[in-house]
Amino acid sequence: MAKREDLAIIRAARAGQGAAQLALGTRYLFGGNGLPQSFSTALHWLDRAAQQQESEAWMLIGSHIPLEVARAAADPLAICVWYERAFDAGVMQAGLVLAQLVLTGNGQLGGEQVLPGLRAKVIKVLETAANAGVAEAQWLLAQHADSAPAVTVGRQSPAVPVSDTKAENKTEQDATLKWTARAADAGVMQAQQSLAQLAWEKADWPVFLERALPLARVLSEQYVDILAQLNVPSETLARQLGEENLSLLLRCAQILQTSDAFDAAEVQQFLELAAYGDDKAAQLALGLWYARMNSDGQRLLVGSGSANYKKAIRWLTLAGEAGLADAWYALSRIYLKSEFSQRNLVDMQRHLEHAAEMGHCAAQLECGLSAWRNRREQLANDVRAVYWLQKAAAQGSREAADLLDKIADGARPAPWAEAARQQLTREQVKAHPFLAARIELATLFGLSRPEALLLDLNQADCGHCLVVDIRTLYARSKRRLIQIQTGDERQALSRIARLFEDVDCGPNGPEGNYRQRLYRFKTALPAVELEADAD
Secondary structure, three states, rough: OOHHHHHHHHHHHHOOOHHHHHHHHHHHHHEEEEEOOOOHHHHHHHHHHOOOOOHHHHHHHHHOHHHHHOOOOOHHHHHHHHOOOOOOOHHHHHHHHHHHHHHOOOOOOOOHHOOOOHHHHHHHHHHHHHOOHHHHHHHHHHHOOOOOOOOOOOOOOOOOOOHHHHHHHHHHHHHHHHHHHHHHOOOHHHHHHHHHHHHHHOOOOOHHHHHHHHHHHHHHHHHHHHHHHHHOOHHHOOOOOOOHHHHHHHHHHHHHHHHOOHHHHHHHHHHHHHHHHHOHHHHHHHHHHHHOOOOOEEEEEOOOOOHHHHHHHHHHHHHOOOOOOHHHHHHHHHHOOOOOOOOHHHHHHHHHHHHOOOOOOOOHHHHHHHHHHHHOOOOHHHHHHHHHHHHHHOOOHHHHHHHHHHHOOOOOOOHHHHHHHHOOOOOHHOHHHHHHHHHHHHHOOOOOOHHHOOOOHHHHHHHOOOEEEOOOOOOOOEEEEEOOOOOOHHHHHHHHHHHHHOOOOOOOOOOOHHHHHHHHHHOOOOOOOOOOOOO
């Protein structure tokens, strides 16, 4: 409860007395004497006192009012004036808050809405603080080294040559790197992460490790006790670490593994911390680490001791469930290994197909090869082989494309069908719609005349290929597959298939047996030359 003395000061402050406003703001700033500590209330009264030229008021604002309170003020632009005056009076902290308020604000002072003159002055303030060794100022200056715009008044800026623009950009980049390096050397973690990211993008691994490895070690020591208590990935740990730190831990582990000599325990600890932080890439890397192999299943001599497939399967399963196809493929390699006590070809095939379904090229190729090798065990295996080989070939697999050319034909027009289609009149198409559709089908996919007349399109269309198998109706034919490679082919086939959708395409259907269909063809198109394989 406010004392009598405080009540008198409050009345005087409300009456507009500058000294009373300063005294009241000071009491709210530090608390005590019956008044609670409140930075926002203190800023309100100190601001009013400063407006009456109470110099101590803006000195107190610059020295003690934090950035968050200034941002929440009704008019942050007016508050900037007091931070500026406090900085001019020698309060270095005021200059830093002023720069943060102007350059990093999310409200009316943020972004490009700041007056160019104010932004330019803030950059000068930052340079002064940075040269004085303030690490936060150095990092902020590195982020906004190019924020001081050139202002031209009363005349149009001349065209700047491209060479001058490039030189100016290089100067800005050099300034950014200079201040980032100074901030990093002063211990600013964000600056160290920025330099590490830059080195990673340039593939400069020694510089990356120089900047990133100390940070990774600090994180590892900081969370070692928490890590010992975890059995499953933790969302809380993920939030505490953040995406940047998780990525940094994983990258450090990956680069260390490529070096000639490294601490295997340290690499494993980095991977475990990132994996328990629910980073799916780290879970994949940790699973491969325990399995002592790379993502292709090739054995690696890393760390000490033999592979721990039980732990590897656990982490790879988590990574696979998070959406990484490489994890399922790695699991299939583990279940294929002869030294694995729980070797299981059924599980291997299941994980392999899971990886293939998620777009893993090597898994798709292997699924295609496996289906083709086992084509005699199940009739539809050749269709499955074409499906997976098409998927792998679409991702650039030369081996898949070569095998695909051997086991499935491409769509090429049949000469007899082209000649027949040219002779079809509109009246004949209306009179014999099924025959016209079959001739068009032969034109698209290169069917022989018996294949075109006898093909059951409802069973032949597999989506990715056309299964041409009329052996039960025409003994001299052979089963073959024709690829559906373009959208136009797929669209035309779907249109033709709709015509036969509810039609019995067998000998008991409306088209009759082969002799009846052949007679209808010869009657409608007597001038078409018969194929060499015709009856």
